[in-house]
Amino acid sequence: MDSISLGSQVVQYIFTGLTVGAIYALVALGFNIIYNVTEVINFAQGEFVVWGGLILAVLAESLGIPLFFSFFISVGLVSLVGTVIYWTGIRPLRQPTILTMIMATIAISIILKGLAMFIWGKDPYAVQPFVEAPPVTLWGAYIQAQTFWVLGISVALVVALTLFYQHTLTGKAMRACADNPGAAGLVGISSGRMILFSFALSAALGAVGGAIITPITLMEYDRGAMLALKGFGAAILGGLGNFYGAVAAGFLLGLLESFATGFISSSYKDAIALIVLLGVLFARPQGLMGSSLQGDE
Amino acid sequence: MKSPILEAENIQVFYGAVRALKHVSFHVDQGRIISVIGANGAGKSTLLKAVAGVVPPAEGHIRFEGQSIKGLSATAIVKKGVSLVPEGRQLFTSLSVVDNLTLGAYLHYRRKGREEIASHLGEMYTLFPILKQRAAQIAGTLSGGEQQMVSIGRALMSQPKLLMLDEPSMGLAPLVIAEIMQTIVRLNREGTSVALVEQNARAALRISRYAYVLENGRVVREGKSGELLTDPAIIGDYLGEA
Numbered sequence: 362m363d364s365i366s367l368g369s370q371v372v373q374y375i376f377t378g379l380t381v382g383a384i385y386a387l388v389a390l391g392f393n394i395i396y397n398v399t400e401v402i403n404f405a406q407g408e409f410v411v412w413g414g415l416i417l418a419v420l421a422e423s424l425g426i427p428l429f430f431s432f433f434i435s436v437g438l439v440s441l442v443g444t445v446i447y448w449t450g451i452r453p454l455r456q457p458t459i460l461t462m463i464m465a466t467i468a469i470s471i472i473l474k475g476l477a478m479f480i481w482g483k484d485p486y487a488v489q490p491f492v493e494a495p496p497v498t499l500w501g502a503y504i505q506a507q508t509f510w511v512l513g514i515s516v517a518l519v520v521a522l523t524l525f526y527q528h529t530l531t532g533k534a535m536r537a538c539a540d541n542p543g544a545a546g547l548v549g550i551s552s553g554r555m556i557l558f559s560f561a562l563s564a565a566l567g568a569v570g571g572a573i574i575t576p577i578t579l580m581e582y583d584r585g586a587m588l589a590l591k592g593f594g595a596a597i598l599g600g601l602g603n604f605y606g607a608v609a610a611g612f613l614l615g616l617l618e619s620f621a622t623g624f625i626s627s628s629y630k631d632a633i634a635l636i637v638l639l640g641v642l643f644a645r646p647q648g649l650m651g652s653s654l655q656g657d658e
Numbered sequence: 659m660k661s662p663i664l665e666a667e668n669i670q671v672f673y674g675a676v677r678a679l680k681h682v683s684f685h686v687d688q689g690r691i692i693s694v695i696g697a698n699g700a701g702k703s704t705l706l707k708a709v710a711g712v713v714p715p716a717e718g719h720i721r722f723e724g725q726s727i728k729g730l731s732a733t734a735i736v737k738k739g740v741s742l743v744p745e746g747r748q749l750f751t752s753l754s755v756v757d758n759l760t761l762g763a764y765l766h767y768r769r770k771g772r773e774e775i776a777s778h779l780g781e782m783y784t785l786f787p788i789l790k791q792r793a794a795q796i797a798g799t800l801s802g803g804e805q806q807m808v809s810i811g812r813a814l815m816s817q818p819k820l821l822m823l824d825e826p827s828m829g830l831a832p833l834v835i836a837e838i839m840q841t842i843v844r845l846n847r848e849g850t851s852v853a854l855v856e857q858n859a860r861a862a863l864r865i866s867r868y869a870y871v872l873e874n875g876r877v878v879r880e881g882k883s884g885e886l887l888t889d890p891a892i893i894g895d896y897l898g899e900a
């Protein structure tokens with residue numbers, strides 16, 4: 362077989378990058394959802410992705426439940442995990458400060474990782490692709506059909522999330538709570554409920570990310586921390602709290618990683634996110650698109 | 659004699675070791691406007707916050723329509739029919755005017771239909787016609803007077819029986835202040851009881867029936883607003899040259 366042309370390689374890297382980037386974008390969005398209401402960085406965000414993938418693997422592969430239902434059950438269960446985290450790890454804190462809450466989320470992520478190892482063991486789990494289809498050939502590059510599911514579902518989620526925040530009462534109440542918690546209380550919006558809801562929502566988002574990526578990358582118990590780090594890098598790069606920024610930065614980070622892997626070495630793959638994170642913090646701490654922090658005193 | 663809709667007795671509020679309110683008692687009669695005047699830092703805002711459930715009173719009783727509301731959450735107190743227009747408007751500045759107003763009716767969404775809430779929204783636009791033109795505008799970009807209207811409108815969307823306003827005239831031009839005060843009178847005529855806290859003592863005394871003067875966290879005077887307006891001591895301390 363001939364060596365693959367440079368053009369085909371580039372296309373291959375682009376699609377690989379976008380696929381991974383979509384997951385980073387979902388994790389970054391998850392960070393923002395909780396951050397906007399609480400100013401807390403939830404470091405357990407990556408665990409939601411892991412749990413989404415692993416629960417899907419059990420339901421669809423071990424129990425043989427149709428993939429479609431398994432997907433929604435898995436997202437629902439992880440969302441429940443998100444609410445349990447809030448009830449058991451965040452809400453009981455006495456005199457909660459941002460810092461203690463962030464510490465609590467780190468503890469929670471370690472617990473979730475331990476639990477995942479206990480339940481699923483250390484081996485990676487596989488899930489069949491959503492639809493059995495041969496890879497698509499595009500300019501000489503082979504692209505798995507699942508890639509299009511990942512991209513399609515991610516984009517659909519971003520659109521749905523935007524509509525939710527712009528047009529539903531709960532979405533507006535969450536924005537109000539992020540904007541001015543004191544005034545939100547005066548009109549009867551319970552900030553506790555909104556925080557609970559933000560945990561459930563961001564957990565669901567992470568779970569979707571896990572469920573759609575597992576057919577491509579498999580899933581194992583200890584991926585959470587790295588996913589959280591990459592997603593956090595994307596959230597910072599996009600401007601903390603900025604939704605569109607998070608999505609764009611997630612994809613950008615995925616692409617950078619993919620090209621670095623292809624043209625430099627796969628050993629540097631994980632370093633890219635860290636370099637970007639540090640670079641942004643040094644040079645442009647408000648992120649590429651500006652942070653919701655701007656304007657606050 | 660009208661019965662009081664709100665009775666507060668012996669309220670004490672502490673911020674840490676600082677006693678912000680010292681045995682303050684006041685009441686609002688059904689269907690009336692009362693005002694609380696006093697210098698900056700006298701404890702006026704704290705008084706309204708204590709009633710609204712924003713700061714917990716350490717001592718005293720607060721009864722609304724005969725029932726104790728002391729210790730209830732701000733949300734529970736709004737549900738009972740007490741709404742606060744906070745100092746400095748406190749709008750949701752990144753949301754549109756119409757979203758700010760609709761969120762004022764947040765607690766009603768489950769019990770009332772969307773149509774009913776839309777009709778309340780219509781009433782707000784009748785009260786403040788300019789807000790209808792500004793409906794889609796981001797609240798943070800409005801002028802001070804318009805922001806105050808949104809803040810009052812948002813509080814009214816919860817259909818309060820008692821409306822409490824904290825310094826509604828702050829930072830506004832005299833003409834706009836007059837407009838806001840007229841609106842308060844109009845709302846009162848339509849049946850809402852009002853507790854008004856103001857540094858602009860003259861404007862407050864003119865529209866209220868009864869008034870309290872707060873100094874260093876204590877009520878130092880109270881009486882009919884008309885009498886306070888002509889009282890030489892009050893003129894000297896709070897009204898300046900007429």
